[in-house]
Structure formats: C-alpha cells, structure tokens
Amino acid sequence: MLPAQPNQSLIDGLSVLQALAGSGKSIGSRELARMLDMEPTKANRLLKTLAAIGVAQQQPDKKYAPGPGMHVLSAQSLHGSGLIRQAVPHLETLKAPGMIVAMGVLWRDKTCYLYHANHDTPTHVAMGAAELYPASMSGIGLVMLASLQNQQVRDLYHNHDIAGFENVSALIKQLKEIREQGYAVANPENKFTTVALGLGDNPTYAAIALSSRQMNPSQINSAVEQLKEARQLIKSQRGEG
Amino acid sequence: MLPAQPNQSLIDGLSVLQALAGSGKSIGSRELARMLDMEPTKANRLLKTLAAIGVAQQQPDKKYAPGPGMHVLSAQSLHGSGLIRQAVPHLETLKAPGMIVAMGVLWRDKTCYLYHANHDTPTHVAMGAAELYPASMSGIGLVMLASLQNQQVRDLYHNHDIAGFENVSALIKQLKEIREQGYAVANPENKFTTVALGLGDNPTYAAIALSSRQMNPSQINSAVEQLKEARQLIKSQRGEG
DNA sequence: AAGCATGTTGCTATATTAGCACCATCTATT
DNA sequence: AATAGATGGTGCTAATATAGCAACATGCTT
Numbered sequence: 017m018l019p020a021q022p023n024q025s026l027i028d029g030l031s032v033l034q035a036l037a038g039s040g041k042s043i044g045s046r047e048l049a050r051m052l053d054m055e056p057t058k059a060n061r062l063l064k065t066l067a068a069i070g071v072a073q074q075q076p077d078k079k080y081a082p083g084p085g086m087h088v089l090s091a092q093s094l095h096g097s098g099l100i101r102q103a104v105p106h107l108e109t110l111k112a113p114g115m116i117v118a119m120g121v122l123w124r125d126k127t128c129y130l131y132h133a134n135h136d137t138p139t140h141v142a143m144g145a146a147e148l149y150p151a152s153m154s155g156i157g158l159v160m161l162a163s164l165q166n167q168q169v170r171d172l173y174h175n176h177d178i179a180g181f182e183n184v185s186a187l188i189k190q191l192k193e194i195r196e197q198g199y200a201v202a203n204p205e206n207k208f209t210t211v212a213l214g215l216g217d218n219p220t221y222a223a224i225a226l227s228s229r230q231m232n233p234s235q236i237n238s239a240v241e242q243l244k245e246a247r248q249l250i251k252s253q254r255g256e257g
Numbered sequence: 258m259l260p261a262q263p264n265q266s267l268i269d270g271l272s273v274l275q276a277l278a279g280s281g282k283s284i285g286s287r288e289l290a291r292m293l294d295m296e297p298t299k300a301n302r303l304l305k306t307l308a309a310i311g312v313a314q315q316q317p318d319k320k321y322a323p324g325p326g327m328h329v330l331s332a333q334s335l336h337g338s339g340l341i342r343q344a345v346p347h348l349e350t351l352k353a354p355g356m357i358v359a360m361g362v363l364w365r366d367k368t369c370y371l372y373h374a375n376h377d378t379p380t381h382v383a384m385g386a387a388e389l390y391p392a393s394m395s396g397i398g399l400v401m402l403a404s405l406q407n408q409q410v411r412d413l414y415h416n417h418d419i420a421g422f423e424n425v426s427a428l429i430k431q432l433k434e435i436r437e438q439g440y441a442v443a444n445p446e447n448k449f450t451t452v453a454l455g456l457g458d459n460p461t462y463a464a465i466a467l468s469s470r471q472m473n474p475s476q477i478n479s480a481v482e483q484l485k486e487a488r489q490l491i492k493s494q495r496g497e498g
Numbered sequence: 499a500a501g502c503a504t505g506t507t508g509c510t511a512t513a514t515t516a517g518c519a520c521c522a523t524c525t526a527t528t
Numbered sequence: 529a530a531t532a533g534a535t536g537g538t539g540c541t542a543a544t545a546t547a548g549c550a551a552c553a554t555g556c557t558t
Contacts, residue, residue, distance in 0.1 A: 019305035020538050021515070025546075026306050029267035037334040046504060055548060060505065064260035065267050070364070073460055078505060078554095082338050084362035084462065085271075088369045088387075090331035092278040095387035097323050104381040121325035123311070128329045139380035140345040146329075146336035219314055221325065261507050262546070266515075287535060298517060301536065319523095319536055 025062075028054070032062045033086075036072055038148075042081040099222060100143065102253045103215075104131060106246045107224065111135045116208075116227040118145075122160035125172055127151045130222070150179035152187060155212030156223040158200040162191040163220035199240050206230075211239040213247055224250075266303075269295070273303045274327070277313055279389075283322040340463060341384065343494045344456075345372060347487045348465065352376045357449075357468040359386075363401035366413055368392045371463070391420035393428055396453030397464040399441040403432040404461035440481050447471075452480040454488055465491075 031052055036043060043051075049059035063080045066072035073083035094100050103119055110117045112135055119131040126148040133142035151157025161169055166188050173184050181187045194200045202210045212225035224246060226239040272293055277284060284292075290300035304321045307313035314324035335341050344360055351358045353376055360372040367389040374383035392398025402410055407429050414425050422428045435441045443451040453466035465487060467480045 017305075018309045019302045021302050022309065023266050023270060023303055023306045024514075025264050025266035026270035026303060027310055029264060029270065030310060030312060034330060034333070037330055037337050040337040040339075044504065045506090056504090057506085057548060058546085060507095061260045061262050061546085062264055062267060064258075064506085065264045068259045068263065069268055069271060071271060073462075076459065082334050084364060084369075086330075086334040087338070087340070087362050087371055087463075088364045089275065089278055089327075090334045091369060091371050091385075091387035092275070093323050093327040093331045095385045096278050096281040097328065098281075099328070100381060101385045105379070121328050123325060123329040128325075128332060130328055130332050138346070140341060140384060143381060143384060144332075144336045144342045146332035218317065221314070222328075265545075285535065286537090296517060297535095298537085299515085301538095302515085305537085 028058070029062050029066065032059065033066060033071065036063075036066070036080060037082055037086060042075050042077075042079040044079045048080075098254065100130065103222075103224070103250050104139070104143070106249045106253075107131055107133075108139070110226060110242055110246060114228050116225075118156060118225045118227065119222055120154070120156040120160075120225075121222050122151055122157060123148065125151050125176065125178075127154040127157035127160070129156075152178050153180045153202065155200045155202040155210035155225045155227070158191070158194055158202055159212045159214045159223040159225075160220060161187070162194040162200065163214055163217075166191070199243070201236060209236065211236055211243065213240070213243040215247060215250060269299070270303050270307065273300065274307060274312065277304075277307070277321060278323055278327060283316055283318075283320040285320045289321075339495065341371065344463075344465070344491050345380065345384070347490045347494075348372055348374075349380070351467060351483055351487060355469050357466075359397060359466045359468065360463055361395075361397040361401075361466075362463050363392055363398060364389065366392050366417065368395040368398035368401070370397075393419050394421045394443065396441045396443040396451035396466045396468070399431070399435055399443055400453045400455045400464040400466075401461060402428070403435040403441065404455055404458075407432070440484070442477060450477065452477055452484065454481070454484040456488060456491060 032048065035048060035052055045060035045063050046056045048063065049056040052059065063072060067074045067080060067083065069085060070083050071085035071089070072080045074080055107117050107119060111133065116132070116134050118129055120127045120129040129145040129147050131142050132145035132147065149157070151161055169188060169191065170184050173187070178184065178187050200212045202212070208227050208229060209231035210225050210227040211231070212223050214220040215222045215224060224243055226243060231239065273289065276289055276292060286301035286304050287297045289304065290297040293300065304313060308315045308321060308324065310326060311324050312326035312330070313321045315321055348358050348360060352374065357373070357375050359370055361368045361370040370386040370388050372383050373386035373388065390398070392402055410429060410432065411425050414428070419425065419428055441453045443453070449468050449470060450472040451466050451468040453464050455461040456463045456465060465484055467484060472480065
C-alpha cells in the first residue's frame with residue numbers, strides 16, 4: 017500500500033530503470049519516453065540521473081544502456097536474499113529428461129522466471145532466464161496470484177484482459193481451488209502440464225514448478241510430491257523450517 | 258555527469274534500494290535512516306514507496322526486505338546485458354586447481370564481484386558472489402580505475418583514504434603503468450597475486466581476473482595470455498569483435 | 499540544403515517533498 | 529502493572545524540486 021506521501025519521482029525513476037533493464041539494448045530518452053508514455057524532458061532527466069550514479073551509462077551515441085550499478089544491484093540482491101543460492105541446488109536435483117524445472121516470482125500481472133531449465137541447461141543460462149509470461153497462464157503465476165487477496169487480484173486486472181480466462185471471476189474461482197488444494201496445475205495450450213507450489217507464506221515470495229508434456233493424474237501427484245520435498249529442503253535451509 | 262535538473266528523490270531512493278539489497282537481512286526504517294544519515298520520515302516514505310511497487314516488501318514485523326521486484330530487476334539486468342550469459346562459459350574454462358577466476362565491476366571505490374570461483378565452486382555460488390572489496394587492492398578494481406580519467410579518480414577518493422596506497426598520486430602513478438601495459442597485477446597482503454584485464458573500451462564495463470598464490474613473472478605472463486584469449490572470445494560473442 | 503528527429507537546457511508556475519510534532523504500538527525494564 | 533524508550537506511521541505547512549513548454553545544437557536522411 018502506498019504511504020501517506022508516496023515518492024512519485026522514485027516510482028517513475030524505477031519504471032525507467034525497469035524499462036532499461038528489460039529492453040536488452042541501449043535506448044534513447046525520447047524513445048523511452050514514448051514507451052512509458054512519459055514527457056520526454058522528464059525521461060531524459062531521469063535517465064541522466066541514473067547515468068550519473070552509475071546505474072545506467074551513456075554510450076558514445078548518447079543513448080543509454082544498463083550500467084555497472086545495475087549489475088551491482090543485481091548481484092547484491094541475488095546474494096542478499098539468498099533465494100537463488102539456497103534454492104538452486106535443490107532445483108537441480110529435480111532435473112530430468114523431458115522435464116522443465118522453474119522458479120519465479122509474480123511481477124505485476126506477469127510471471128518472471130528466476131530459474132528456468134530442462135535437464136541439459138547449464139546453470140548460468142538457467143539463472144539468466146528473466147522471461148516474462150502472463151501470470152494467469154503459468155503455474156507459478158497462478159500460485160502466486162492465489163496467495164493474494166481476491167481484491168488485490170481484481171485491482172491487478174482492473175480493465176485488463178486476463179490471458180486464458182473469460183473474466184476476473186473465472187480466475188478467482190480457480191484461485192480458490194488452488195488455495196484449497198495447495199498447489200496449481202496449468203495447461204497452457206493444452207500441450208504442457210505445469211505443477212507449481214508456493215514458497216513461504218505471508219508473503220509467498222516465490223514459487224517453484226515442474227512442467228512436462230501432458231501429465232496424467234498420477235504423474236501430477238508425483239510432481240507435487242517432488243516439489244513438496246524440494247520446498248521442505250529449501251525452507252529448512254532458509255531457516256524457516 | 259549530473260543533468261541540469263537532477264532528480265534527488267531518485268538518487269536517495271536508489272541509495273535506500275542499494276542498502277536494502279546489500280544488507281542481506283530485513284531492516285527497519287529508522288535503522289536504515291541512521292545507516293544512510295537520512296531523516297527518518299524520508300527513509301520511511303521511500304521504503305514504503307518501494308514496498309508499494311513490489312521492489313521491497315514489508316514483513317509481519319513491519320521491517321523491510323528485498324521484494325520480488327528486486328529479483329525481477331536483477332534477473333532482467335543479468336539477462337538484458339548478456340554479460341553473464343556470454344562471459345561465464347569462457348570464465349569456466351579458466352578454472353584450475355589453486356586458481357581463482359573472477360569477473361567484476363567498479364562500484365564507487367569498491368570492486369563488486371559478479372563471478373568469483375575457484376575450481377570447485379558451483380556456478381550458482383560463483384554468480385551469487387557480490388562481495389565488495391576496496392578497488393585499490395583488487396586487480397579488477399585497479400584495471401577499472403585505470404580506465405577512468407585521473408581527475409575522476411581524484412574525485413572518487415576526495416577526502417578518503419586509499420587502501421594500499423599512501424595518497425592519490427601514488428595510485429595514479431600505478432594506474433599510468435597499468436594503462437601502458439594493458440593489464441593490472443595486484444598483490445594484496447603479499448600472499449596472492451592477481452592479474453586482471455578490462456573488458457570493453459570506452460567504457461570499460463567490467464574486468465576479468467585470475468588469482469593464485471604468489472606468481473612468478475612467467476606465471477604472470479601465462480595468466481595474461483589466458484585472460485587475453487578469454488577476452489577475445491567474450492568480445493566476439495558480444496559482437497564487439 | 500532542407501527537413502526531421504534527437505539530446506539537452508533555461509525558465510517559472512506548480513506540485514511535491516522536508517521535517518517537525520505527534521500518535522499508536524511494541525518491548526524491555528522497573 | 530506501570531513506565532520508559534524504541535519503532536512505524538501520519539498530518540501539516542513552509543520550502544523546495546519538478547513539470548513541461550519553448551528553444552538550441554547536433555546528427556541523420558532525403
């Protein structure tokens with residue numbers, strides 16, 4: 017919830033930072049202003065401020081790219097939360113041919129993968145995933161959505177379409193089911209089945225998932241058990257157990 | 258350089274974000290205010306703003322911890338720059354018993370390691386390094402400092418002690434040498450020898466290094482050659498070659 | 499050369515933040 | 529149980545920093 021006196025400049029600045037980090041290439045200030053529907057002067061000043069503190073850097077062609085500070089931020093947050101360090105070893109034991117192992121968080125109405133691997137993906141590629149996928153169509157996203165209150169979900173999708181669902185009520189109905197059974201099953205495109213489980217309660221800070229070609233009920237059960245075991249191991253390593 | 262109209266709120270907000278990411282534990286607003294020498298109301302409002310957009314999250318005890326947005330930022334910047342993805346495979350080939358392989362960037366007057374491994378460090382641990390070390394005492398830091406202009410170095414250490422050097426002039430003298438020979442050799446504590454090489458020119462965005470117990474001149478040469486080879490491979494993969 | 503897009507700045511009305519005083523809540527101490 | 533101190537959080541108004549127009553310099557394309 018917003019404080020009594022939210023800092024709008026910080027919010028805008030971080031939008032710019034996100035856009036810069038997510039774009040994957042260098043970007044000019046007016047171009048970015050259009051992307052974010054922002055006044056160009058403002059975008060320019062925010063970018064230049066980010067560049068001054070090293071989080072962005074300005075290239076010879078005057079466009080802006082992520083700077084060393086962004087890597088520092090990234091490395092420190094990876095390290096600081098300990099999530100990756102503690103979870104990855106256990107995720108790697110779940111690897112198997114034909115099976116995708118993933119960990120992710122909810123970002124607005126998207127799932128952001130922090131780890132995404134099949135059995136032969138090298139670790140550094142798995143960790144560099146960062147793909148964004150509609151939350152309502154991913155197992156991880158559904159589990160994370162289920163950890164929110166219904167009103168928060170309604171706000172999130174206020175005036176937006178929900179990929180894979182007719183309307184908010186249909187989504188909320190499925191979230192109720194997920195809360196009851198404690199895990200989510202998703203079938204995007206009816207080709208892959210994903211089973212997902214949340215990590216941590218209040219707040220659920222991330223979720224882990226197993227995915228493979230069309231699973232039958234007994235395979236789903238087995239995936240749930242594997243995920244529960246991994247969750248337990250991660251929990252105890254994080255000192256929550 | 259700062260723009261005509263820098264955004265102070267954004268600068269302060271990112272200091273808070275950095276502190277939060279770097280602290281490794283949850284932190285209260287007054288505590289953080291003291292750390293950053295900031296007025297407590299301000300710190301509180303910045304933190305709550307960060308929490309509202311998901312970059313921080315408030316825990317049941319009301320303290321603040323890094324939130325999912327920070328992981329998103331981290332994952333996107335890791336992925337977006339491509340640095341890790343493109344460099345790590347080549348760094349891993351440099352691994353050898355007794356040898357430390359590292360990649361890092363300059364952050365203010367510190368070296369921040371993005372990758373730090375000996376021959377048996379698992380990749381996900383190597384990538385979660387994020388240690389901060391005085392730049393003037395690390396090979397990577399010296400190489401990155403050498404890529405700055407002397408005046409920038411002076412500004413950086415204005416009114417600060419320089420670990421390992423008597424004064425700025427002594428440091429600048431060594432930087433000159435590094436620029437001439439194209440690589441840095443550091444001997445912190447006279448126990449380990451580190452050889453480091455910069456990646457990219459104008460700007461030098463990162464540096465790579467090999468480190469082991471006391472190297473003799475021929476070992477240093479061999480390390481330089483290995484690093485040059487790795488740099489060439491990384492460059493061409495990044496499309497700079 | 500002309501036209502257009504871009505990065506950047508100066509300027510001032512305006513919206514936003516700073517920071518004090520204050521409240522509610524929690525914990526530790528008496 | 530009462531008290532003292534710390535904390536997270538808010539309301540208020542003076543003081544300040546930002547918004548956004550207009551404008552300039554520069555580079556690219558036609």
